[in-house]
Amino acid sequence: MLFHVKMTVNIPLDMDPARAEQIKAEEKALAQRLQHEGKWRHLWRIAGQYANYSLFDVDSTQELHDILMQLPLFPYMDIEVDALCRHASSIHADDR
Numbered sequence: 001m002l003f004h005v006k007m008t009v010n011i012p013l014d015m016d017p018a019r020a021e022q023i024k025a026e027e028k029a030l031a032q033r034l035q036h037e038g039k040w041r042h043l044w045r046i047a048g049q050y051a052n053y054s055l056f057d058v059d060s061t062q063e064l065h066d067i068l069m070q071l072p073l074f075p076y077m078d079i080e081v082d083a084l085c086r087h088a089s090s091i092h093a094d095d096r
C-alpha cells in the first residue's frame with residue numbers, strides 16, 4: 001500500500017539546540033533505515049519549507065501509523081496522509 005505523506009517540522013524555538021540536533025540525528029538514522037528496507041520509498045524536501053513530501057510503501061494502514069508514531073520528530077511535526085491507489089492511465093506497472 002502506498003501513502004503520500006507531508007511532514008511539517010515545528011521544533012519549539014526554546015528547545016535546547018543540542019537536544020534538537022540529537023532528535024534530528026535519530027530521525028535521519030531511522031529514515032535511512034526505513035529507506036534501505038523499502039518502506040520509505042521517497043523523501044523530498046519541499047523547497048523553502050522545513051517540510052517534506054514522502055512516499056511510504058507499507059503492508060497496512062496500521063504499519064504506516066506505527067512508523068509515523070515512532071519517528072523521533074513525531075511530537076514536533078504536523079503530518080498529513082493521503083492513501084494512493086493505481087491510476088488507470090499510469091504506464092508504471094509496479095505502482096500499487
Ligand SMILES: O=C(O)CC1=CCC(=O)O1
Pocket residue numbers: 007009027028029031050051052073
Ligand atoms: O527534515 C524533515 O523534513 C524531517 C525528516 C524526515 C526524515 C528526516 O530525516 O528528517
